[in-house]
Every structure is written in C-alpha cells, then in structure tokens.
Amino acid sequence: VQFVESGGGLVQPGGSLRLSCAASGFTFSNYAMMWYRQAPGKERELVASISAGGIIGYGNSMKGRVTISRDNAKNTVYLQMNSLKSEDTAQYYCKGRIMGYEYWGQGTQVTVSS
8 A cells, every 4th residue: 555645845825736645555446535734843633534435524724725536547635725824834644544554645745935
C-alpha cells in the first residue's frame, strides 16, 4: 500500500490549491480515504473524509473552504482548498485504513503567506 501526495506549495492568503493523493497496492474503490493536516507544534487533525460510496465528511477547521473528491479510475483522492488563511499552513497527509491497518502518505507542505 502506498500513498503519494502532491500539489502543495506556497500560496498567498485568499488563494487556492488542489492537493492530490495517488494510491496504489490495493483496491482503491473499496476503501474510505481521508485528508489530515499537522501544523508545527499542533496535533494532527482531520480535514476531510470520503467513503467508498462517496459519503463525505469535513472537520471543523476548514469546513466550507474545502472539497474532497475521488476518482476511482485514477486511484486518486483530491482536496480542493479555497480562501486559504495563514493558519492553514501545515503538512497535509492522506490516509487510508486498509484491511484494518492505517497507512499514511509522506505528506505535502502547504504554506500560506504573503
């Protein structure tokens, strides 16, 4: 099982980014996927989740400013982030629970700064 995140970078406040997480090593369409983030000195927190059937949930920190989606044909989950704020600066990770085990990607850094 492997997850590879991409799409992070430096963006100005108010800007947008779309993160991608490419999955491999398992039947992607059968499992829920999640995006988490961790800022320096803070605990890792859930940003969004999407079930195998497409049921979506959002954490409180970015609710209303993010959209999670998945493309099962591409084995990829996305996180569209809008109206970014400086406090959104963090390492963003995707996670899957595959057959009872948790797997994490290496993360992609998002920095919101002018």
